[in-house]
Amino acid sequence: MDRRFRNLLFGSTAATLVLMLVGLYTAFVGAGLTCERRWPFCDGWLGLFPANWTSFVEWSHRLLAMLVGFALLATLYLVWREQDDRRVKWAVTAAVALLPSQIILGALTVTEFTAVITAAHFVTASLIILCLTAACAWAVETPSVETLRTLVIAAIALVPLHLVLDGSLVVMPLWALVGFYAVSFLLSCGLAAGALWAHAHGLGRTRSLLAVGSTVTWLDMLVARRKFGLDQALTDVGAIVVLLALLAVVWTLSKHSTVGGLSGVRAD
Structure with a gap:
């Protein structure tokens, strides 16, 4: 390209x-x-x-x-x-x-x-x-399977940490707003990209795990808005609908990802 x-x-x-x-x-x-x-x-x-x-x-x-x-x-x-x-x-x-x-x-x-x-x-x-x-x-270029495995390990560690730092268990100062969301979007987008790359390698379960991690991180950002004093009127039901919609978007995008010569690789 x-x-x-x-x-x-x-x-x-x-x-x-x-x-x-x-x-x-x-x-x-x-x-x-x-x-x-x-x-x-x-x-x-x-x-x-x-x-x-x-x-x-x-x-x-x-x-x-x-x-x-x-x-x-x-x-x-x-x-x-x-x-x-x-x-x-x-x-x-x-x-x-x-x-x-x-x-x-x-x-x-x-x-x-x-x-x-x-x-x-x-x-x-x-x-x-x-x-x-x-x-x-x-x-x-699609990263290697080993790189994706590292990304999965990072997701397993970072997504729960993100849930802790959103203001639920640890009181976050308001000045930390921009930094929190910068890290949040980088994590969510990185996991979404990983889901697309995992599909290109034919790693179905890895793709699902990364897609869910990306979506959960985004949903936590939405919920955290209230904790940072940014009111939002989405109810719990509405938030779940948005969660499912974003998950469907990531899933649909990954379905259109081509294998690029690596269709035979399945590590999970």
């Missing part, structure tokens, strides 16, 4: 993750509320410049979102113009197709800021990063 495209894909994915973390911080400090119902304007001079720190945070989030959006559009253009892998094409396309909904939800978090809207904004962002993760996983 072309190195230029791969670098753009990886860079866009990393920038999307940074954007999500900035968005979480923006929600935590309530920066969007400084703009009230004046979206896309805010509270500074002519509504075009930040008037204080919180509005600066909101404007920074919007500026970064615009730059990431352009980067993803460029990635979409290149993937259809220069790449042959249909899986990468459709994964990037799905991520970009979700952008309009994410933009609308982002505007609503400023004008309305209800618990349901903020939760939907978080879920949509998670789906975008999941699609980009799948594209990145398919854009690189």
Whole structure:
């Protein structure tokens, strides 16, 4: 695969993750509320410049979102113009197709800021990063079976640790919000990529274990929002529905992963 495209894909994915973390911080400090119902304007001079720190945070989030959006559009253009892998094409396309909904939800978090809207904004962002993760996983050479075994061992150790550090048993300071979610998304996305690679090796049980680990980690992030003071109105039943939906997405994506000459390898 072309190195230029791969670098753009990886860079866009990393920038999307940074954007999500900035968005979480923006929600935590309530920066969007400084703009009230004046979206896309805010509270500074002519509504075009930040008037204080919180509005600066909101404007920074919007500026970064615009730059990431352009980067993803460029990635979409290149993937259809220069790449042959249909899986990468459709994964990037799905991520970009979700952008309009994410933009609308982002505007609503400023004008309305209800618990349901903020939760939907978080879920949509998670789906975008999941699609980009799948594209990145398919854009690189499939790791060895030994590497996947190491990833499984790491998952067995790190997922329970993540459940402990989400605020349930250990009181986490609010300043740790961004760091917690940075590690959480890296863990969830890494396990999702591992599920795709495991399918490419024909490792059914390994794929299932990694997919479940990825989904449980994401669900814990959703639940942890309340513990960090970020209200969300998903009930326990709703959270389970989201959990099953994300698991189905990872499973479906992995089904489309080709074996790439390693179909005979089965280590589990």
